[in-house]
Amino acid sequence: xxxxxxxxxxxxxxxxxxxxxxxxxxxxxxxxxxxxxxxxxxxxxxxxxxxxxxxxxxxxxxxxxxxxxxxxxxxxxxxxxxxxxxxxxxxxxxxxxxxxxxxxxxxxxxxxxxxxxxxxxxxxxxxxxxxxxxxxxxxxxxxxxxxxxxxxxxxxxxxxxxxxxxxxxx
Amino acid sequence: xxxxxxxxxxxxxxxxxxxxxxxxxxxxxxxxxxxxxxxxxxxxxxxxxxxxxxxxxxxxxxxxxxxxxxxxxxxxxxxxxxxxxxxxxxxxxxxxxxxxxxxxxxxxxxxxxxxxxxxxxxxxxxxxxxxxxxxxxxxxxxxxxxxxxxxxxxxxxxxxxxxxxxxxxxxxxxxxxxxxxxxxxxxxxxxxxxxxxxxxxxxxxxxxxxxxxxxxxxxxxxxxxxxxxxxxxxxxxxxxxxxxxxxxxxxxxxxxxxxxxxxxxxxxxxxxxxxxxxxxxxxxxxxxxxxxxxxxxxxxxxxxxxxxxxxxxxxxxxxxxxxxxxxxxxxxxxxxxxxxxxxxxxxxxxxxxxxxxxxxxxxxxxxxxxxxxxxxxxxxxxxxxxxxxxxxxxxxxxxxxxxxxxxxxxxxxxxxx
Numbered sequence: 001x002x003x004x005x006x007x008x009x010x011x012x013x014x015x016x017x018x019x020x021x022x023x024x025x026x027x028x029x030x031x032x033x034x035x036x037x038x039x040x041x042x043x044x045x046x047x048x049x050x051x052x053x054x055x056x057x058x059x060x061x062x063x064x065x066x067x068x069x070x071x072x073x074x075x076x077x078x079x080x081x082x083x084x085x086x087x088x089x090x091x092x093x094x095x096x097x098x099x100x101x102x103x104x105x106x107x108x109x110x111x112x113x114x115x116x117x118x119x120x121x122x123x124x125x126x127x128x129x130x131x132x133x134x135x136x137x138x139x140x141x142x143x144x145x146x147x148x149x150x151x152x153x154x155x156x157x158x159x160x161x162x163x164x165x166x167x168x169x170x
Numbered sequence: 171x172x173x174x175x176x177x178x179x180x181x182x183x184x185x186x187x188x189x190x191x192x193x194x195x196x197x198x199x200x201x202x203x204x205x206x207x208x209x210x211x212x213x214x215x216x217x218x219x220x221x222x223x224x225x226x227x228x229x230x231x232x233x234x235x236x237x238x239x240x241x242x243x244x245x246x247x248x249x250x251x252x253x254x255x256x257x258x259x260x261x262x263x264x265x266x267x268x269x270x271x272x273x274x275x276x277x278x279x280x281x282x283x284x285x286x287x288x289x290x291x292x293x294x295x296x297x298x299x300x301x302x303x304x305x306x307x308x309x310x311x312x313x314x315x316x317x318x319x320x321x322x323x324x325x326x327x328x329x330x331x332x333x334x335x336x337x338x339x340x341x342x343x344x345x346x347x348x349x350x351x352x353x354x355x356x357x358x359x360x361x362x363x364x365x366x367x368x369x370x371x372x373x374x375x376x377x378x379x380x381x382x383x384x385x386x387x388x389x390x391x392x393x394x395x396x397x398x399x400x401x402x403x404x405x406x407x408x409x410x411x412x413x414x415x416x417x418x419x420x421x422x423x424x425x426x427x428x429x430x431x432x433x434x435x436x437x438x439x440x441x442x443x444x445x446x447x448x449x450x451x452x453x454x455x456x457x458x459x460x461x462x463x464x465x466x467x468x469x470x471x472x473x474x475x476x477x478x479x480x481x482x483x484x485x486x487x488x489x490x491x492x493x494x495x496x497x498x499x500x501x502x503x504x505x506x507x508x509x510x511x512x513x514x515x516x517x518x519x520x521x522x523x524x525x526x527x528x529x530x531x532x533x534x535x536x537x538x539x540x541x542x543x544x545x546x547x548x549x550x551x552x553x554x555x556x557x558x559x560x561x562x563x564x565x566x567x568x569x570x571x572x573x574x575x576x577x578x579x580x581x582x583x584x585x586x587x
Contacts, residue, residue, distance in 0.1 A: 036346050036349055038348075042349065042356070064447070066352065117328060118324065118328065119448065149476065151335075
């Protein structure tokens with residue numbers, strides 16, 4: 001700055017005017033952008049209670065939670081064993097079965113393919129779990145990705161067993 | 171544009187002195203000097219303008235009957251089809267109009283690629299065109315979501331989920347786009363709003379596109395510069411107005427053929443089933459005009475990678491003026507480029523075919539090869555060709571190639587005399 005022009009009052013005015021205008025424009029941008037986020041009525045529907053007393057082993061149901069399908073599957077002994085015996089090195093997104101369930105018999109997960117959001121079909125695919133028909137992702141009996149373009153395992157939502165027969169999702 | 175137009179009537183003089191609109195139109199739509207050798211591939215600019223106006227007018231009247239709400243959208247479209255006077259006609263024109271728009275734009279782009287219309291000094295015309303193409307893609311995609319059928323819903327789900335591939339912010343961006351945790355009413359209303367807005371932005375860009383075109387003037391099949399105001403050019407009106415109108419009429423006959431005889435040929439039957447968030451259709455297929463890019467998306471066995479490649483496939487077009495290193499514009503004088511051009515086009519059509527096939531087995535392997543070739547064409551073949559290709563000698567004027575030997579000799583004699 002040795003040979004530059006001296007800073008005048010006018011420079012100060014230019015810079016402060018520009019700074020205030022930029023801050024003002026940014027402040028107006030906040031509500032304009034934020035209005036697109038999920039609104040209060042959408043957030044209010046954030047939890048769902050499900051009665052699972054009628055589901056027998058090997059059967060699964062699909063419930064709607066936040067507009068998304070949630071798979072609740074009562075797994076058979078064979079499926080649980082299969083899920084537990086998979087070597088962790090064979091998994092693209094390593095996660096042991098115990099970390100994906102609260103009770104090994106009940107597998108609760110968001111039924112949305114982690115690739116591009118299609119709904120995988122049950123009892124299909126190369127690993128006896130789920131298969132997504134859109135772009136060919138295969139999931140195992142623990143809902144973990146095994147083959148195909150999906151990057152991660154099927155998501156596990158927050159849920160609690162209110163009693164033996166009721167699950168609260170969300 | 172300089173013009174020797176002088177308004178004659180008192181009213182015209184009064185207006186033109188205050189706002190020279192008449193002079194402007196006269197200069198750009200009447201006297202505008204146009205190379206005299208333009209062929210029918212040059213009529214698609216006018217055809218595209220017609221398509222845009224058709225879509226805006228039919229869209230405007232459809233919006234008077236359509237309801238943008240997840241519970242009502244599907245039945246409001248059926249209401250348009252069954253109850254609204256001529257609703258079936260307006261909707262079929264609008265739906266098929268989108269396809270006709272894309273047929274025309276692909277031909278228009280293919281013409282630019284063949285005759286090198288993107289080269290210096292027309293780079294900006296081409297780049298504005300790429301932006302128009304991008305906006306067309308966005309508009310068509312959002313329009314396809316509005317009827318809220320199964321393909322609408324799952325197409326919207328797959329495409330909005332592309333944003334979830336963005337590291338770290340992916341999920342918050344998709345939730346922001348959706349206005350919820352899945353595709354639903356909030357997304358539908360905002361798509362409707364944007365679908366209404368974007369055509370007007372396209373219209374604005376079209377004005378810039380034509381403005382930029384009218385600075386250097388049209389390219390032509392020989393790809394050589396014409397001398398402005400010489401015998402190389404003819405006034406736009408009536409020469410090209412008549413040629414454009416004739417081509418447009420032929421185009422409209424084909425358009426009407428789709429609308430009246432096979433209005434659902436280019437659509438998908440699944441879109442006559444109302445959206446069901448609990449069931450994904452067997453095969454999700456986008457509209458035909460997106461298939462080549464969809465094939466590229468699916469060819470990559472990685473989520474983020476697939477999205478990046480698909481976006482790059484379109485973005486790379488904007489860099490074409492600098493990727494093609496040859497100074498010769500027209501493929502007529504580039505024997506090697508001409509062959510690679512047709513291979514590229516065939517490869518693009520192959521990608522389109524692959525995009526409609528299930529993502530399994532041999533189709534995946536061919537998709538990968540075709541995807542690689544698509545990029546190789548732009549990144550390796552075009553830059554290298556400019557250095558290694560031996561081009562044919564360019565004619566001295568656009569008249570020369572059509573003159574007979576005798577006429578050429580006569581002309582040469584007068585030139586030297």
